[in-house]
Amino acid sequence: xxxxxxxxxxxxxxxxxxxxxxxxxxxxxxxxxxxxxxxxxxxxxxxxxxxxxxxxxxxxxxxxxxxxxxxxxxxxxxxxxxxxxxxxxxxxxxxxxxxxxxxxxxxxxxxxxxxxxxxxxxxxxxxxxxxxxxxxxxxxxxxxxxxxxxxxxxxxxxxxxxxxxxxxxxxxxxxxxxxxxxxxxxxxxxxxxxxxxxxxxxxxxxxxxxxxxxxxxxxxxxxxxxxxxxxxxxxxxxxxxxxxxxxxxxxxxxxxxxxxxxxxxxxxxxxxxxxxxxxxxxxxxxxxx
Amino acid sequence: xxxxxxxxxxxxxxxxxxxxxxxxxxxxxxxxxxxxxxxxxxxxxxxxxxxxxxxxxxxxxxxxxxxxxxxxxxxxxxxxxxxxxxxxxxxxxxxxxxxxxxxxxxxxxxxxxxxxxxxxxxxxxxxxxxxxxxxxxxxxxxxxxxxxxxxxxxxxxxxxxxxxxxxxxxxxxxxxxxxxxxxxxxxxxxxxxxxxxxxxxxxxxxxxxxxxxxxxxxxxxxxxxxxxxxxxxxxxxxxxxxxxxxxxxxxxxxxxxxx
Numbered sequence: 001x002x003x004x005x006x007x008x009x010x011x012x013x014x015x016x017x018x019x020x021x022x023x024x025x026x027x028x029x030x031x032x033x034x035x036x037x038x039x040x041x042x043x044x045x046x047x048x049x050x051x052x053x054x055x056x057x058x059x060x061x062x063x064x065x066x067x068x069x070x071x072x073x074x075x076x077x078x079x080x081x082x083x084x085x086x087x088x089x090x091x092x093x094x095x096x097x098x099x100x101x102x103x104x105x106x107x108x109x110x111x112x113x114x115x116x117x118x119x120x121x122x123x124x125x126x127x128x129x130x131x132x133x134x135x136x137x138x139x140x141x142x143x144x145x146x147x148x149x150x151x152x153x154x155x156x157x158x159x160x161x162x163x164x165x166x167x168x169x170x171x172x173x174x175x176x177x178x179x180x181x182x183x184x185x186x187x188x189x190x191x192x193x194x195x196x197x198x199x200x201x202x203x204x205x206x207x208x209x210x211x212x213x214x215x216x217x218x219x220x221x222x223x224x225x226x227x228x229x230x231x232x233x234x235x236x237x238x239x240x241x242x243x244x245x246x247x248x249x250x251x252x253x254x255x256x257x258x259x260x261x262x263x264x265x266x267x268x269x270x271x272x273x274x275x276x277x278x279x280x281x282x283x284x285x286x287x288x289x
Numbered sequence: 290x291x292x293x294x295x296x297x298x299x300x301x302x303x304x305x306x307x308x309x310x311x312x313x314x315x316x317x318x319x320x321x322x323x324x325x326x327x328x329x330x331x332x333x334x335x336x337x338x339x340x341x342x343x344x345x346x347x348x349x350x351x352x353x354x355x356x357x358x359x360x361x362x363x364x365x366x367x368x369x370x371x372x373x374x375x376x377x378x379x380x381x382x383x384x385x386x387x388x389x390x391x392x393x394x395x396x397x398x399x400x401x402x403x404x405x406x407x408x409x410x411x412x413x414x415x416x417x418x419x420x421x422x423x424x425x426x427x428x429x430x431x432x433x434x435x436x437x438x439x440x441x442x443x444x445x446x447x448x449x450x451x452x453x454x455x456x457x458x459x460x461x462x463x464x465x466x467x468x469x470x471x472x473x474x475x476x477x478x479x480x481x482x483x484x485x486x487x488x489x490x491x492x493x494x495x496x497x498x499x500x501x502x503x504x505x506x507x508x509x510x511x512x513x514x515x516x517x518x519x520x521x522x523x524x525x526x527x528x529x530x531x532x533x534x535x536x537x538x539x540x541x542x543x544x545x546x547x548x
Binding site for chain 2: 101173174175180184188189193
Protein backbone atom coordinates (compact mmCIF):
# COMPACT_ATOMS: atom_id res chain seq x y z
CA UNK A 1 0.00 0.00 0.00
CA UNK A 2 1.09 3.48 -0.75
CA UNK A 3 2.22 5.52 2.21
CA UNK A 4 2.79 9.25 1.87
CA UNK A 5 6.38 9.97 2.77
CA UNK A 6 7.51 12.87 4.88
CA UNK A 7 8.51 14.67 1.67
CA UNK A 8 5.09 14.10 0.08
CA UNK A 9 3.36 15.59 3.09
CA UNK A 10 5.71 18.54 3.13
CA UNK A 11 5.11 19.18 -0.58
CA UNK A 12 1.41 19.08 -0.05
CA UNK A 13 1.64 21.56 2.79
CA UNK A 14 3.79 23.96 0.76
CA UNK A 15 1.42 23.57 -2.15
CA UNK A 16 -1.49 24.68 0.04
CA UNK A 17 0.49 27.63 1.36
CA UNK A 18 1.40 28.93 -2.09
CA UNK A 19 -2.13 28.51 -3.29
CA UNK A 20 -3.45 30.46 -0.33
CA UNK A 21 -0.89 33.21 -0.86
CA UNK A 22 -1.79 33.65 -4.53
CA UNK A 23 -5.48 33.61 -3.69
CA UNK A 24 -4.99 36.32 -1.10
CA UNK A 25 -3.11 38.49 -3.56
CA UNK A 26 -5.93 38.11 -6.06
CA UNK A 27 -8.50 39.12 -3.46
CA UNK A 28 -6.33 42.05 -2.50
CA UNK A 29 -6.39 43.13 -6.12
CA UNK A 30 -10.13 42.88 -6.53
CA UNK A 31 -11.03 44.45 -3.23
CA UNK A 32 -10.10 48.08 -4.05
CA UNK A 33 -12.01 47.90 -7.32
CA UNK A 34 -15.11 46.65 -5.54
CA UNK A 35 -14.77 49.29 -2.83
CA UNK A 36 -14.36 52.09 -5.36
CA UNK A 37 -17.37 50.93 -7.31
CA UNK A 38 -19.40 50.45 -4.16
CA UNK A 39 -18.63 53.90 -2.78
CA UNK A 40 -19.27 55.55 -6.15
CA UNK A 41 -22.59 53.83 -6.58
CA UNK A 42 -23.62 54.51 -3.00
CA UNK A 43 -22.82 58.24 -3.11
CA UNK A 44 -23.08 58.95 -6.83
CA UNK A 45 -25.94 56.66 -7.82
CA UNK A 46 -28.71 58.94 -6.63
CA UNK A 47 -27.15 61.81 -8.61
CA UNK A 48 -27.57 60.09 -11.96
CA UNK A 49 -30.72 61.31 -13.64
CA UNK A 50 -31.61 62.14 -17.22
CA UNK A 51 -31.35 65.82 -16.26
CA UNK A 52 -27.89 65.31 -14.78
CA UNK A 53 -26.63 63.82 -18.04
CA UNK A 54 -28.30 66.26 -20.38
CA UNK A 55 -28.08 69.71 -18.80
CA UNK A 56 -25.25 72.15 -18.32
CA UNK A 57 -23.60 72.87 -15.00
CA UNK A 58 -25.07 75.87 -13.19
CA UNK A 59 -24.29 78.03 -10.16
CA UNK A 60 -20.52 78.01 -10.65
CA UNK A 61 -20.57 74.27 -11.29
CA UNK A 62 -22.12 73.51 -7.92
CA UNK A 63 -25.38 72.36 -9.47
CA UNK A 64 -26.86 71.25 -12.76
CA UNK A 65 -25.62 68.56 -15.08
CA UNK A 66 -22.53 67.49 -16.98
CA UNK A 67 -23.58 67.61 -20.62
CA UNK A 68 -20.69 69.75 -21.98
CA UNK A 69 -18.12 67.55 -20.24
CA UNK A 70 -19.74 64.37 -21.47
CA UNK A 71 -19.94 65.59 -25.05
CA UNK A 72 -16.41 67.00 -24.80
CA UNK A 73 -14.95 63.68 -23.72
CA UNK A 74 -16.67 61.91 -26.60
CA UNK A 75 -15.18 64.50 -29.00
CA UNK A 76 -11.70 64.18 -27.55
CA UNK A 77 -11.71 60.40 -27.61
CA UNK A 78 -13.21 60.20 -31.10
CA UNK A 79 -10.73 62.60 -32.68
CA UNK A 80 -7.80 61.00 -30.84
CA UNK A 81 -8.82 57.57 -32.12
CA UNK A 82 -9.31 58.81 -35.66
CA UNK A 83 -5.67 59.84 -35.58
CA UNK A 84 -4.02 57.12 -33.52
CA UNK A 85 -5.79 54.00 -34.80
CA UNK A 86 -4.95 54.25 -38.52
CA UNK A 87 -1.40 55.39 -37.81
CA UNK A 88 -0.91 52.81 -35.07
CA UNK A 89 -2.22 49.90 -37.12
CA UNK A 90 -0.20 50.95 -40.15
CA UNK A 91 2.97 51.23 -38.07
CA UNK A 92 2.32 47.88 -36.44
CA UNK A 93 1.73 46.26 -39.82
CA UNK A 94 5.01 47.67 -41.04
CA UNK A 95 6.95 46.55 -37.99
CA UNK A 96 5.40 43.12 -37.87
CA UNK A 97 4.95 42.24 -41.54
CA UNK A 98 7.44 44.25 -43.57
CA UNK A 99 10.43 45.34 -41.52
CA UNK A 100 13.46 43.08 -41.53
CA UNK A 101 14.31 41.63 -38.16
CA UNK A 102 17.46 43.64 -37.49
CA UNK A 103 18.84 45.84 -34.75
CA UNK A 104 17.00 48.89 -36.07
CA UNK A 105 13.60 47.23 -35.94
CA UNK A 106 14.36 45.82 -32.54
CA UNK A 107 15.38 49.22 -31.19
CA UNK A 108 12.26 50.80 -32.65
CA UNK A 109 10.16 48.16 -30.92
CA UNK A 110 11.97 48.79 -27.68
CA UNK A 111 11.51 52.54 -28.08
CA UNK A 112 7.78 52.09 -28.62
CA UNK A 113 7.44 50.03 -25.48
CA UNK A 114 9.34 52.67 -23.55
CA UNK A 115 7.28 55.44 -25.08
CA UNK A 116 4.22 53.84 -23.52
CA UNK A 117 5.82 54.52 -20.16
CA UNK A 118 6.38 58.25 -20.63
CA UNK A 119 4.42 60.11 -17.93
CA UNK A 120 1.31 61.76 -19.26
CA UNK A 121 2.38 65.20 -17.98
CA UNK A 122 5.39 65.01 -20.28
CA UNK A 123 3.10 64.29 -23.20
CA UNK A 124 0.97 67.21 -22.06
CA UNK A 125 3.87 69.64 -22.19
CA UNK A 126 4.94 68.23 -25.55
CA UNK A 127 1.39 68.83 -26.76
CA UNK A 128 1.51 72.44 -25.64
CA UNK A 129 4.80 73.00 -27.40
CA UNK A 130 4.00 71.12 -30.58
CA UNK A 131 0.30 71.47 -31.26
CA UNK A 132 -0.85 74.51 -29.30
CA UNK A 133 2.13 76.76 -30.03
CA UNK A 134 4.14 75.46 -32.98
CA UNK A 135 1.27 74.33 -35.20
CA UNK A 136 -0.87 77.17 -33.83
CA UNK A 137 -3.92 75.02 -33.17
CA UNK A 138 -4.37 76.98 -29.93
CA UNK A 139 -5.99 75.28 -27.00
CA UNK A 140 -8.52 73.23 -28.91
CA UNK A 141 -10.00 69.78 -29.24
CA UNK A 142 -7.59 69.20 -32.10
CA UNK A 143 -4.50 69.96 -30.01
CA UNK A 144 -5.79 67.95 -27.06
CA UNK A 145 -6.78 64.98 -29.17
CA UNK A 146 -3.48 64.94 -31.00
CA UNK A 147 -1.72 64.94 -27.65
CA UNK A 148 -3.89 62.04 -26.53
CA UNK A 149 -3.22 60.28 -29.84
CA UNK A 150 0.54 60.59 -29.44
CA UNK A 151 0.23 59.26 -25.95
CA UNK A 152 -1.89 56.27 -26.92
CA UNK A 153 -0.08 55.37 -30.15
CA UNK A 154 2.47 53.09 -28.52
CA UNK A 155 -0.25 51.07 -26.87
CA UNK A 156 -2.17 50.72 -30.11
CA UNK A 157 1.02 49.66 -31.90
CA UNK A 158 2.00 47.13 -29.25
CA UNK A 159 -1.49 45.62 -29.04
CA UNK A 160 -1.80 45.40 -32.81
CA UNK A 161 1.68 43.97 -33.23
CA UNK A 162 0.97 41.31 -30.66
CA UNK A 163 -2.25 40.23 -32.36
CA UNK A 164 -0.47 40.13 -35.71
CA UNK A 165 2.34 38.04 -34.26
CA UNK A 166 -0.20 35.63 -32.82
CA UNK A 167 -1.07 34.54 -36.36
CA UNK A 168 1.19 31.53 -37.04
CA UNK A 169 4.13 32.30 -39.29
CA UNK A 170 3.44 29.14 -41.31
CA UNK A 171 0.32 30.80 -42.75
CA UNK A 172 2.39 33.64 -44.14
CA UNK A 173 4.99 31.28 -45.58
CA UNK A 174 2.27 29.26 -47.28
CA UNK A 175 0.82 32.40 -48.82
CA UNK A 176 4.16 33.79 -49.96
CA UNK A 177 5.04 30.46 -51.52
CA UNK A 178 1.82 30.71 -53.48
CA UNK A 179 3.00 33.93 -55.00
CA UNK A 180 1.03 36.24 -52.76
CA UNK A 181 2.58 39.62 -52.09
CA UNK A 182 2.98 40.74 -48.51
CA UNK A 183 -0.09 42.92 -48.80
CA UNK A 184 -2.19 40.09 -50.25
CA UNK A 185 -1.02 37.88 -47.41
CA UNK A 186 -1.97 40.52 -44.85
CA UNK A 187 -5.30 41.19 -46.50
CA UNK A 188 -6.40 37.57 -46.97
CA UNK A 189 -4.85 35.73 -44.06
CA UNK A 190 -3.19 37.87 -41.40
CA UNK A 191 -5.75 40.62 -40.80
CA UNK A 192 -8.87 38.44 -40.81
CA UNK A 193 -7.26 36.35 -38.08
CA UNK A 194 -5.95 39.16 -35.92
CA UNK A 195 -8.81 41.61 -36.10
CA UNK A 196 -10.30 40.51 -32.77
CA UNK A 197 -7.10 41.27 -30.91
CA UNK A 198 -6.65 44.58 -32.69
CA UNK A 199 -10.18 45.68 -31.89
CA UNK A 200 -9.76 44.70 -28.27
CA UNK A 201 -6.55 46.69 -28.04
CA UNK A 202 -8.18 49.71 -29.63
CA UNK A 203 -11.18 49.65 -27.36
CA UNK A 204 -9.09 49.25 -24.23
CA UNK A 205 -7.25 52.26 -25.55
CA UNK A 206 -10.47 54.25 -25.62
CA UNK A 207 -10.97 53.70 -21.94
CA UNK A 208 -7.50 54.94 -21.20
CA UNK A 209 -7.96 58.00 -23.38
CA UNK A 210 -11.29 58.88 -21.78
CA UNK A 211 -9.81 58.98 -18.31
CA UNK A 212 -6.66 60.99 -18.99
CA UNK A 213 -6.51 64.43 -17.44
CA UNK A 214 -3.02 65.82 -17.67
CA UNK A 215 -2.59 65.71 -21.46
CA UNK A 216 -5.77 67.66 -22.11
CA UNK A 217 -5.47 70.12 -19.26
CA UNK A 218 -3.18 72.57 -21.04
CA UNK A 219 -4.00 71.68 -24.60
CA UNK A 220 -7.75 71.94 -25.03
CA UNK A 221 -9.87 71.16 -22.03
CA UNK A 222 -11.57 74.13 -20.42
CA UNK A 223 -12.33 74.83 -16.78
CA UNK A 224 -15.88 75.81 -17.56
CA UNK A 225 -17.69 76.34 -20.84
CA UNK A 226 -21.47 76.56 -20.80
CA UNK A 227 -21.84 75.52 -24.46
CA UNK A 228 -20.99 72.51 -26.59
CA UNK A 229 -18.01 72.48 -28.98
CA UNK A 230 -18.93 73.14 -32.61
CA UNK A 231 -15.67 72.08 -34.29
CA UNK A 232 -12.28 70.62 -33.48
CA UNK A 233 -10.88 74.13 -33.12
CA UNK A 234 -13.08 74.87 -30.10
CA UNK A 235 -12.12 74.30 -26.53
CA UNK A 236 -14.25 71.91 -24.59
CA UNK A 237 -14.99 70.64 -21.13
CA UNK A 238 -14.06 67.06 -20.38
CA UNK A 239 -15.24 64.57 -17.78
CA UNK A 240 -11.85 63.89 -16.27
CA UNK A 241 -10.88 67.54 -15.88
CA UNK A 242 -14.38 68.43 -14.70
CA UNK A 243 -14.05 65.86 -11.95
CA UNK A 244 -10.70 67.30 -10.92
CA UNK A 245 -12.06 70.84 -10.97
CA UNK A 246 -15.18 70.25 -8.91
CA UNK A 247 -13.31 68.09 -6.44
CA UNK A 248 -10.49 70.52 -5.75
CA UNK A 249 -10.96 73.94 -7.35
CA UNK A 250 -14.52 75.04 -6.73
CA UNK A 251 -15.87 75.87 -3.28
CA UNK A 252 -19.34 74.89 -2.22
CA UNK A 253 -19.79 71.82 -4.39
CA UNK A 254 -22.32 69.42 -2.88
CA UNK A 255 -20.62 66.32 -1.53
CA UNK A 256 -22.35 63.89 -3.89
CA UNK A 257 -21.66 65.76 -7.14
CA UNK A 258 -18.07 64.55 -7.72
CA UNK A 259 -19.20 61.01 -6.96
CA UNK A 260 -21.85 61.31 -9.64
CA UNK A 261 -19.36 62.61 -12.20
CA UNK A 262 -16.87 59.89 -11.32
CA UNK A 263 -19.57 57.24 -11.61
CA UNK A 264 -20.52 58.41 -15.10
CA UNK A 265 -16.87 58.46 -16.17
CA UNK A 266 -16.14 55.01 -14.81
CA UNK A 267 -19.35 53.67 -16.34
CA UNK A 268 -18.26 54.94 -19.75
CA UNK A 269 -14.94 53.17 -19.34
CA UNK A 270 -16.47 49.94 -18.06
CA UNK A 271 -19.06 49.93 -20.82
CA UNK A 272 -16.24 50.21 -23.34
CA UNK A 273 -14.35 47.38 -21.70
CA UNK A 274 -17.47 45.24 -21.65
CA UNK A 275 -17.89 45.94 -25.35
CA UNK A 276 -14.31 44.89 -25.93
CA UNK A 277 -14.82 41.63 -24.07
CA UNK A 278 -17.99 40.97 -26.03
CA UNK A 279 -16.11 41.60 -29.29
CA UNK A 280 -13.39 39.26 -28.24
CA UNK A 281 -15.84 36.52 -27.39
CA UNK A 282 -17.72 36.81 -30.66
CA UNK A 283 -14.57 36.90 -32.78
CA UNK A 284 -12.76 34.22 -30.84
CA UNK A 285 -15.72 31.94 -31.43
CA UNK A 286 -14.84 32.23 -35.10
CA UNK A 287 -11.16 31.51 -34.60
CA UNK A 288 -10.05 29.12 -37.22
CA UNK A 289 -7.07 27.19 -36.06
CA UNK B 290 28.48 15.67 -61.66
CA UNK B 291 25.35 15.17 -63.74
CA UNK B 292 25.65 11.98 -65.69
CA UNK B 293 24.39 12.20 -69.23
CA UNK B 294 21.88 9.50 -69.96
CA UNK B 295 19.55 8.23 -72.62
CA UNK B 296 16.08 9.61 -72.96
CA UNK B 297 16.69 12.57 -70.69
CA UNK B 298 14.22 15.41 -71.04
CA UNK B 299 15.26 19.02 -71.43
CA UNK B 300 16.65 20.74 -68.38
CA UNK B 301 13.94 22.41 -66.31
CA UNK B 302 16.02 23.70 -63.47
CA UNK B 303 19.74 24.29 -63.66
CA UNK B 304 21.58 24.92 -60.42
CA UNK B 305 25.22 25.91 -60.48
CA UNK B 306 27.66 26.46 -57.60
CA UNK B 307 24.82 27.19 -55.23
CA UNK B 308 25.78 28.19 -51.70
CA UNK B 309 23.44 29.29 -48.94
CA UNK B 310 24.40 31.14 -45.79
CA UNK B 311 22.43 32.27 -42.79
CA UNK B 312 24.42 35.16 -41.43
CA UNK B 313 27.95 33.84 -41.02
CA UNK B 314 26.76 30.24 -40.93
CA UNK B 315 26.94 28.13 -44.07
CA UNK B 316 23.86 25.98 -44.65
CA UNK B 317 24.65 24.46 -48.01
CA UNK B 318 27.53 24.71 -50.45
CA UNK B 319 28.73 23.53 -53.80
CA UNK B 320 25.44 22.42 -55.30
CA UNK B 321 25.48 21.94 -59.07
CA UNK B 322 22.71 19.86 -60.54
CA UNK B 323 20.13 19.78 -63.30
CA UNK B 324 16.52 18.80 -62.85
CA UNK B 325 14.94 17.59 -66.05
CA UNK B 326 11.46 18.18 -67.26
CA UNK B 327 8.89 15.60 -66.10
CA UNK B 328 11.09 13.80 -63.69
CA UNK B 329 10.76 13.31 -60.00
CA UNK B 330 14.00 14.51 -58.57
CA UNK B 331 14.73 13.23 -55.09
CA UNK B 332 16.88 14.93 -52.50
CA UNK B 333 17.87 12.82 -49.52
CA UNK B 334 20.00 13.51 -46.51
CA UNK B 335 19.77 13.60 -42.73
CA UNK B 336 18.35 16.54 -40.81
CA UNK B 337 20.24 19.83 -41.13
CA UNK B 338 21.66 18.93 -44.51
CA UNK B 339 20.38 22.05 -46.21
CA UNK B 340 17.55 20.34 -48.10
CA UNK B 341 14.87 22.80 -47.05
CA UNK B 342 17.21 25.76 -47.57
CA UNK B 343 17.74 24.50 -51.11
CA UNK B 344 13.99 24.57 -51.76
CA UNK B 345 13.69 28.03 -50.23
CA UNK B 346 16.36 29.33 -52.53
CA UNK B 347 14.51 28.05 -55.59
CA UNK B 348 11.48 30.27 -55.13
CA UNK B 349 13.33 33.21 -53.65
CA UNK B 350 12.10 32.79 -50.11
CA UNK B 351 15.47 34.21 -49.13
CA UNK B 352 13.74 37.56 -49.63
CA UNK B 353 11.56 36.76 -46.63
CA UNK B 354 14.29 35.34 -44.44
CA UNK B 355 16.49 37.72 -42.53
CA UNK B 356 20.13 36.90 -42.95
CA UNK B 357 19.68 34.30 -45.69
CA UNK B 358 22.13 34.74 -48.56
CA UNK B 359 22.18 32.76 -51.78
CA UNK B 360 25.21 32.57 -54.05
CA UNK B 361 25.63 30.83 -57.36
CA UNK B 362 22.95 30.59 -60.01
CA UNK B 363 19.55 28.97 -60.35
CA UNK B 364 17.94 28.93 -63.78
CA UNK B 365 14.32 27.93 -64.20
CA UNK B 366 13.49 27.32 -67.86
CA UNK B 367 16.73 29.03 -68.71
CA UNK B 368 15.96 32.18 -66.72
CA UNK B 369 17.94 33.15 -63.67
CA UNK B 370 15.43 33.20 -60.80
CA UNK B 371 17.13 36.23 -59.37
CA UNK B 372 16.58 38.19 -62.55
CA UNK B 373 12.80 37.77 -62.42
CA UNK B 374 11.52 41.27 -61.95
CA UNK B 375 8.32 40.00 -60.43
CA UNK B 376 9.12 37.44 -57.79
CA UNK B 377 5.41 36.73 -57.30
CA UNK B 378 5.09 35.54 -60.90
CA UNK B 379 8.06 33.27 -60.30
CA UNK B 380 6.54 31.79 -57.18
CA UNK B 381 3.24 31.13 -58.88
CA UNK B 382 5.07 28.72 -61.15
CA UNK B 383 6.43 26.83 -58.17
CA UNK B 384 4.08 24.94 -55.88
CA UNK B 385 5.31 24.08 -52.40
CA UNK B 386 4.13 21.42 -49.97
CA UNK B 387 5.45 21.65 -46.42
CA UNK B 388 6.35 18.88 -43.96
CA UNK B 389 3.40 19.69 -41.71
CA UNK B 390 0.23 20.47 -43.59
CA UNK B 391 -0.57 24.16 -43.41
CA UNK B 392 -4.31 24.43 -43.79
CA UNK B 393 -4.90 28.14 -44.04
CA UNK B 394 -7.68 29.27 -41.69
CA UNK B 395 -10.12 29.28 -44.57
CA UNK B 396 -12.73 26.87 -45.87
CA UNK B 397 -11.67 23.91 -47.98
CA UNK B 398 -12.97 25.73 -51.02
CA UNK B 399 -11.20 29.00 -50.21
CA UNK B 400 -7.93 27.21 -49.53
CA UNK B 401 -7.85 25.95 -53.08
CA UNK B 402 -9.44 29.06 -54.58
CA UNK B 403 -7.03 31.46 -52.89
CA UNK B 404 -4.27 31.25 -55.43
CA UNK B 405 -6.57 31.66 -58.45
CA UNK B 406 -8.16 34.59 -56.66
CA UNK B 407 -4.79 36.16 -56.05
CA UNK B 408 -4.19 35.87 -59.77
CA UNK B 409 -7.39 37.80 -60.35
CA UNK B 410 -9.89 35.06 -61.21
CA UNK B 411 -13.16 36.19 -59.66
CA UNK B 412 -15.81 34.36 -61.64
CA UNK B 413 -17.43 31.76 -59.38
CA UNK B 414 -17.95 29.25 -62.17
CA UNK B 415 -14.26 29.41 -63.15
CA UNK B 416 -13.21 29.00 -59.54
CA UNK B 417 -15.54 26.02 -59.12
CA UNK B 418 -13.85 24.32 -62.03
CA UNK B 419 -10.35 24.95 -60.66
CA UNK B 420 -11.30 23.81 -57.16
CA UNK B 421 -12.92 20.59 -58.35
CA UNK B 422 -10.06 19.79 -60.73
CA UNK B 423 -7.33 20.38 -58.16
CA UNK B 424 -9.09 18.50 -55.39
CA UNK B 425 -9.70 15.61 -57.76
CA UNK B 426 -6.08 15.48 -58.82
CA UNK B 427 -5.08 15.50 -55.17
CA UNK B 428 -7.44 12.55 -54.57
CA UNK B 429 -9.44 14.51 -52.06
CA UNK B 430 -12.54 15.54 -53.98
CA UNK B 431 -14.67 12.55 -53.03
CA UNK B 432 -13.97 13.02 -49.36
CA UNK B 433 -14.66 16.74 -49.16
CA UNK B 434 -17.11 17.54 -51.95
CA UNK B 435 -19.97 17.69 -49.44
CA UNK B 436 -18.20 19.97 -47.03
CA UNK B 437 -16.33 22.46 -49.12
CA UNK B 438 -17.47 25.20 -46.76
CA UNK B 439 -16.06 23.68 -43.60
CA UNK B 440 -12.68 24.79 -42.34
CA UNK B 441 -9.63 23.26 -43.97
CA UNK B 442 -8.00 22.92 -40.59
CA UNK B 443 -10.79 20.60 -39.43
CA UNK B 444 -9.76 17.91 -41.91
CA UNK B 445 -7.60 15.02 -40.76
CA UNK B 446 -3.83 15.32 -41.10
CA UNK B 447 -3.69 13.22 -44.24
CA UNK B 448 -6.58 15.09 -45.80
CA UNK B 449 -4.96 18.42 -44.94
CA UNK B 450 -1.77 17.37 -46.64
CA UNK B 451 -3.71 16.47 -49.77
CA UNK B 452 -5.49 19.82 -49.42
CA UNK B 453 -2.14 21.60 -49.49
CA UNK B 454 -1.22 19.58 -52.58
CA UNK B 455 -4.50 20.66 -54.17
CA UNK B 456 -3.67 24.23 -53.19
CA UNK B 457 -0.23 23.96 -54.73
CA UNK B 458 -1.79 22.54 -57.91
CA UNK B 459 -4.26 25.42 -58.05
CA UNK B 460 -1.31 27.63 -58.92
CA UNK B 461 -0.90 25.60 -62.10
CA UNK B 462 2.76 25.17 -61.22
CA UNK B 463 5.48 24.02 -63.57
CA UNK B 464 7.56 22.87 -60.67
CA UNK B 465 6.30 21.20 -57.51
CA UNK B 466 8.49 21.17 -54.41
CA UNK B 467 7.63 18.66 -51.72
CA UNK B 468 9.43 19.03 -48.42
CA UNK B 469 9.16 15.77 -46.46
CA UNK B 470 5.44 15.71 -47.16
CA UNK B 471 4.82 12.39 -45.42
CA UNK B 472 6.09 13.27 -41.95
CA UNK B 473 2.63 13.81 -40.51
CA UNK B 474 0.75 11.44 -42.79
CA UNK B 475 -0.25 7.83 -42.23
CA UNK B 476 1.26 5.14 -44.49
CA UNK B 477 -1.91 4.57 -46.49
CA UNK B 478 -2.27 8.24 -47.31
CA UNK B 479 1.43 8.41 -48.08
CA UNK B 480 0.97 5.68 -50.67
CA UNK B 481 -1.99 7.51 -52.17
CA UNK B 482 0.01 10.72 -52.42
CA UNK B 483 2.90 8.85 -53.98
CA UNK B 484 0.49 7.51 -56.61
CA UNK B 485 -0.70 11.05 -57.24
CA UNK B 486 2.86 12.22 -57.73
CA UNK B 487 3.53 9.48 -60.28
CA UNK B 488 0.61 10.66 -62.39
CA UNK B 489 1.46 14.34 -61.89
CA UNK B 490 4.93 13.98 -63.27
CA UNK B 491 3.52 13.76 -66.78
CA UNK B 492 2.68 17.43 -66.47
CA UNK B 493 4.82 18.81 -63.69
CA UNK B 494 8.44 18.52 -62.72
CA UNK B 495 8.68 17.44 -59.10
CA UNK B 496 11.44 17.91 -56.56
CA UNK B 497 10.94 15.59 -53.64
CA UNK B 498 12.89 16.26 -50.47
CA UNK B 499 12.61 13.30 -48.18
CA UNK B 500 14.36 11.76 -45.25
CA UNK B 501 12.84 8.41 -46.10
CA UNK B 502 15.42 6.77 -48.30
CA UNK B 503 12.96 4.18 -49.52
CA UNK B 504 10.51 6.85 -50.56
CA UNK B 505 13.14 8.36 -52.81
CA UNK B 506 13.82 4.91 -54.19
CA UNK B 507 10.14 4.31 -54.91
CA UNK B 508 9.51 7.65 -56.56
CA UNK B 509 12.57 9.48 -57.76
CA UNK B 510 14.10 9.07 -61.18
CA UNK B 511 17.30 10.65 -60.03
CA UNK B 512 18.39 11.54 -56.54
CA UNK B 513 20.86 13.93 -54.96
CA UNK B 514 22.44 13.35 -51.60
CA UNK B 515 23.07 16.28 -49.24
CA UNK B 516 25.04 15.80 -46.06
CA UNK B 517 25.61 18.46 -43.39
CA UNK B 518 25.37 21.30 -45.83
CA UNK B 519 27.52 19.60 -48.40
CA UNK B 520 26.32 18.44 -51.79
CA UNK B 521 27.72 14.93 -52.00
CA UNK B 522 26.51 13.73 -55.36
CA UNK B 523 23.66 13.16 -57.73
CA UNK B 524 22.81 10.16 -59.85
CA UNK B 525 20.21 7.74 -61.10
CA UNK B 526 18.27 6.70 -58.04
CA UNK B 527 18.90 3.00 -58.56
CA UNK B 528 22.61 3.63 -58.84
CA UNK B 529 22.59 5.08 -55.37
CA UNK B 530 21.16 1.87 -54.03
CA UNK B 531 23.06 -0.62 -56.09
CA UNK B 532 26.45 0.71 -55.27
CA UNK B 533 27.23 2.36 -58.57
CA UNK B 534 27.99 5.57 -56.73
CA UNK B 535 31.27 7.19 -56.16
CA UNK B 536 31.06 8.42 -52.63
CA UNK B 537 31.11 5.84 -49.83
CA UNK B 538 29.04 8.16 -47.60
CA UNK B 539 26.06 7.85 -49.94
CA UNK B 540 26.23 4.10 -49.71
CA UNK B 541 26.47 4.25 -45.93
CA UNK B 542 23.48 6.57 -45.70
CA UNK B 543 21.12 4.68 -47.99
CA UNK B 544 21.98 1.47 -46.23
CA UNK B 545 21.05 3.07 -42.93
CA UNK B 546 24.48 2.92 -41.40
CA UNK B 547 24.17 6.50 -40.21
CA UNK B 548 21.88 9.50 -40.38
